[in-house]
Amino acid sequence: MWTIAGEGIHPIHEKKLTSSIAVEDLKLPDKVVIPLSQHIGAPCEPLVKIGDHVKKYQKIGEPKGFVSAPVHASISGKVIAIGRFSHPSGNQSQSIVIESDGKDEPIDGLAEHRDYLNLDPKELKDIIVNAGIVGMGGATFPTHVKLSPPKEKKIDVVILNGAECEPYLTADDRLMTEMPGEVAEGMKILMHIMGVKEGYIGIEDDKPGAIEAIRKAIAGTSIRLITVEKKYPQGAEKQLIKSVLGKEVPSGGLPMDIGVIVQNVGTAVAIYNAVRYGIPLIERIVTVTGHGIKRPGNFRVRIGTLLEHVITECGGLVGDPGKIIFGGPMMGIAQYTLHVPVLKGTSGVLVMPKEEVLLEDFRACIRCGRCVQACPIRLLPNMYSVLAEAEKPKEAEKYYVLDCIECGCCTYVCPSGRPIVHQIRYIKAEMRKAKNKVA
Template sequence: MFGKMKWGIHPDTHKAPTEGKAIESHELPGKVILPVRQHIGAPCVPLVKKGDKVKKGQLIASASGPVSSNVHATISGTVVDVSDQPHPSLGKCLAIIIENDGLDEWEEGLITERQWEKLSKEEMLEIIKNAGIVGLGGATFPVHIKLNPPKDNPIDTLIINAAECEPFLTADHRIMLENTERIVTGILMIQKILGVDRVIVGIEDNKMNAVKTMSNALTEQKLEVVAVPTRYPHGSEKMLIKTLLNREVPSGKLPMSVGVVVQNVGTAMAICDAVRNGIPLIERIVTVSGSAIQEPKNLRLRIGTPFAAAIEQCGGLKSAPEKLIMGGPFMGMTQYTTEVPIIKGTNGILAFTEEEINDGPESPCIRCGRCLEGCPMGLNPSMLSILAQKGLIDEAINEYHLLDCMECGCCSFICPAKRKIVHYIRYAKKMSALSAQKGGK
């Protein structure tokens, strides 16, 4: 599927403004907005109503259905509303709004010190499930499901994804330097749950201090740390598996089909906090950066913090941003308001001035072939965009493998005609999904 070895691109990393700065914790926001859907799967069912008092760590929305993930209060205070609110990836979503009482009190009986080595795999999975942990690299798939693959899918290798290949983002880099012990403990917990001997931590070679720190910390456990070449999109599961194990995940399949589970490095830390200390997923590290941010930083933020409050903690905006993104510049999602909250999958908030965006008008394809060379999935992005524009979705799917596109954005980045290829591809995928929903497929 990957076709050739020369996949990917080398954009400027833009990591310098934050990679050397320690993670900062700031004042808690006046309110948090907690959507009942912050994960892949069914929305949670709210357990609280307007006027209720809640404490930090209290379960406020319960998972529903086989694929779902609990939501907890991330500050103590009063529920002031349960209503539809702006959501950074869904547009709108039912959310629980908590007004901060300033006390930051934990739910009673929650925080504990467990000897995790004595816990069974099932006990650990139950704790992870109850703690509402989802993949923190942005995928947001409930972790208790990913760590419990079907028995007919034997797993022999755990890969910890610490590539952090998107420009600007440095949150994973910083936690590897500052929270090494929690990450290592989380990795050992995942290793025990999966029952695998082989564990590889993949880190891009533009973070050699993290490679060294993690290698030193993992020597005793005999776990491998591998520096992979800095090349976007090395952080995608399929590319990392190809580089580290030379295994190819077949079209339409998951990493488990080749015996691999991939977990983000931040997720390992969240697993340690939940299993060892009883802490549900209530906060995460977020990179706030881009040319429109006064003082780019990595912040420890409570989930539900409005983007505006996070940006304020970085000195505010230099000017009204031309573009606001949740996540990285390639795979992130454009936002239209700073009133959206940090959700479990928010690894970055990027705000750009007009000069930095400089999209320019697109022109017709000149058939230079650069997008074909750069596509990590070996697709024909030019043809996919043309078919999408013409509405020939079936042809794009059946003959040009539209659904194998991971929307990495390499093709758009290198296109000299500035064609918005990913935009067309996303549109075609949406049309295909809508058609399937209507029973047309």
């Protein structure tokens, strides 16, 4: 069985809550709040003003700089506000608020391409930039940037990430099961852009429906399906490369350093839709799940839809929630208000009831070594935890803290309940602050 280096973990799975539920269109909201920053890189500048009428797919935010991505109206209606609104990151972010006119009217003349595999790679990349496509696995790195490595970095392999190792989440599973043809075509476009002959799709072995559907869709092509062991964090970029190719990305390096580009399966479908039909990224599949929501499922949700609307359309909450998380329980971000919008990178909404949330204080490190054993990068999480507590973030650098992928395995196994990932994030933030001061 293809698998990751390092021990990793087998956390509670809970995918059965939604894995067999087909994707359904969520009812359109009355308004959307579209942040101008939904990606890694520079935020966009608004292209509209209060009072303007906009149509679905219309570009409303212009990227400033190469590492950025435009944003588009996800419904038709009137711009009623532009200002700072709650963002799922926990901060406030400059956003455009559109009130629906109830028509869902698209712009005229989307640029379709039937013969897309004969387009020039440069033209394909331009389509991807203009469609506002970013990594939909959660990283939200602008896709066109990943597809433009420096000349000296020769890319030989494209890997599509369909591992979806986060507990509870099934959005990618359903996407591969229901849209395997689009995944395969998106992969062909990516391989054509990068000029590579080797393409792999990595899927965890707990998704038999997706595996079968993808196997059929890629039959007769040069794309290879790799079934990887169900183990967390199998879907982390560097771990998947190790599982699929047996190659390791060097410390501090990127996949392109060893000639590899990894994209999420959802990103591949967004690329296909943009290239074939001219459709910009205005919606995504979101798994709404957990024992704290009445009607779990997989939903096609317009970008900018507020959490409040998502919860209402899923039947509401079961009692008082202990935690509502955007993403999965291992790497997701807890939300403090229902007035946050679904973004391009929102793969899930997890509602955990109070009894499932640990509220105890953490205790002293007993040096059991479980976190070290679980770490897929083979780091020393115990050291980071102790150094953060002792307010010595700088010292963590010599223990390669920057290689940490924040997967949460260490926190999950710690018998002392230590918030190791939070402590690592604190260390990284302090290191960034110190670096900015020097600069």
